[in-house]
Amino acid sequence: MGLLYNIFVSVFSSIGAFLFGYDSGIIASVITMSRYLDRFGDNASIRGGVVSSFNVFLGGCFFGAMGAGWCNDRFGRKRTIQVGTIFALWGCAMQTGANNVATLLVGRIIAGLAIGILSMTVPLYNTEVAPPKIRGFLVGMTQQMIGIGFIVANWVGYGCQYIDSDASWRLPLGLQMAPAFLLLVGIQFLPNSPRWLLEVGRDDEAKEVVYQLHGTTPQARDAADVEFKEMSETIKAEVFVRSRKLSDLWATRAMLRRTLVAVGVQVFGQFSGINVINYFGPEMYAGLGITGGQALLVQGIYGAVGPIANIFFITLILDRVGRKKPLMFGAASFVVTFSILAAIVASFPPPPVELAGQVPVNQAAQRAGIAMIFLTSIFFSLSFGPVSWVLASEVFPTSTRSIGTSVATCANWAFNVLLSQVSPIGMTNVKWKFYLLFVALNFVDFIIITLFFPETKGKSLEDMAIVFGDNVDTKRILDEHKDTSDSASNEKHELEHA
Structure with a gap:
């Protein structure tokens, strides 16, 4: 088996990540x-329903990731993935059969719980x-599978729009x-x-x-x-000293x-602005004077750029x-x-809507703006995209890995929700100045990563104790436990012969 078997296990379990990408992307179409x-219904109710659907989905993801930590400790990684898929089947079935907005919203909440569980557990399982x-x-x-899910969602949505029945939206x-x-x-x-098997x-x-x-x-x-030894x-040794408390995450x-x-790398991944582009790409293109079908075409092409760069990386x-240098580069x-x-949006603002098509747009500025958006996706796939999932799950010891990964993933979803709320408001009200927020955030990220992030390349999960300077003497703990067990056994033996 060996290498090929490892790759198969990783790809198959990452179907959960594919579902994450597809579920997140298909609703836009x-x-x-x-x-x-x-x-x-009418336009007003549709807009309200769309916004609510989007936000409750992200909220469900947050709570799904929160509960997955306990579930992983109690039932293991495989069972937790299965729990996530059951929630996914339930939520997606409700969305598919929905005849009113309420049913659709409940289905989105349940599907969000599923994606939260899977987004935390799949990288945890693959790490271990x-x-x-x-x-x-x-x-x-x-x-990689998240990106492929987005691509499939884009093209399935594009093809299904030509179906002249409710199957056009129920099928995808x-x-x-x-x-x-x-x-x-x-x-x-x-x-x-x-x-996990050793833990239990x-x-x-x-x-x-x-x-x-x-x-x-x-x-x-x-x-x-x-490796097994x-x-x-x-x-x-960790099992003997663990307490299974959330406070273990900051106990030393x-x-x-x-x-x-772990939390930092997940939050910094959101500060990259990648999900602002994923969710609100057409609005960003509108700021460059690109609207309508042209904006959707550009967004469709954009979706394929990231996965290509990611698989190469x-x-x-x-x-x-390693991990640190790509994060600094990103x-x-x-x-x-x-x-x-x-600078492009500030120097070459698009004409007012009423003058669109009458006032010429600077084509070179448009192309340069699109290039920057595409490069952001490429650089994300060469840095925070894959590294954030790797680093967040590999830094913890086994005793706190599931709850630690859960907290880090919750932080990811929390800032995802925050940016999804403020981004359309920012792009509408402060326009190009909104992008300066990401300039400042990533400048600070670069300094923090440079000064405080360790390098974990090639280390076993058990070697992380050396990387982070844990003061845990494995041999001493095991010897003490053995002595305690032997003493208890001798006392019991003496009592039986008394």
Whole structure:
């Protein structure tokens, strides 16, 4: 098995990330379809419903990610993914069969819960089963599948708009259930996380999984034995001292640093402005004087740029250059692209709507503005896109990895909701000056990453204790526990013979 099996496990489990991308992207096409508009009322109610649908979906994602931490500890990674797919099937079925706005909104909330669960658990699962040398590539597959989901959603929506019935919007919503069902059934045949198995005392199963992931050659078996021994000792020691409290995330200086790094990389990913482009691209293009079908065409092309850059990055670069340098590169790049974009919009504002088509638009400025937006997507895919999922889940010890990843993902969704609220207001009221916010945020991000973020490339998950300076003596804890167990056993033996 070995490498190919690891890749298969990563790609298949990342169907959850594909569902994330598709579910997030398809609603943008659905709400513009004439049959959808006929079904759900006049323009005012439609606008209200669209905004509410979008926000409750993101809110559901936040709460789904919040609850997934407990579920992962209690039932494991595979079962939690299955819980997420069940919520996805339920929510998507409600959306597909909706005959009123209320049913659609409830379906979006439930689907949001599913995406929150999956967006937190899929990278967590891939982190725990991936070998250290290719962990960046395998966990980075999460971002790749999100991008592919967006692409598929764009083209499915484009094709379905020509169907002259309610199937034009019900079909693309219903197609969400296909990957959800495939993941629900298929994840059962993938291995459990060996680290979770060790946590719950299923050591023999954990060892078999490690062998399965490494392959069958003698060299692979030797490497598996070494990794399992290190993994087992560290996790068993963590089990003896863990308390399963949220406060564990800041109980020590080293743990606080882990938490700040994980939360920081997720929040900084939102500060990149990528989801402002994903959600409000047509409004940004309108600021460049590009409207109507031309804006939709540009947005469709834009959707394909990120995944192409991402697959190149996670395949050839991420596990060679590490995590820190790409994050620094990304933050610095966003300072440049948003500075240029702000300058273009400020210097060459589009003509008023009533004069559109009568006043010439500076074509060179338009092309330069589009280039900056596209470059932002490319630079995101070469930095925060894949790295944020990798780093947020790999920095924590096994004892707090699920709850820590949950908190980091919740932070991601919280700032996603915030920016989705303020971005259309900012672009309408302050226009080009709104982009200066991202210039300032990414400048600060660059400094913080440079000064405080560690490099975790090539480290095993158990080696993170060295990276972050944890004061945990694994051997001492295990020896103390062994002595305590032996003492209790001797006392019991003496009492039985008394």
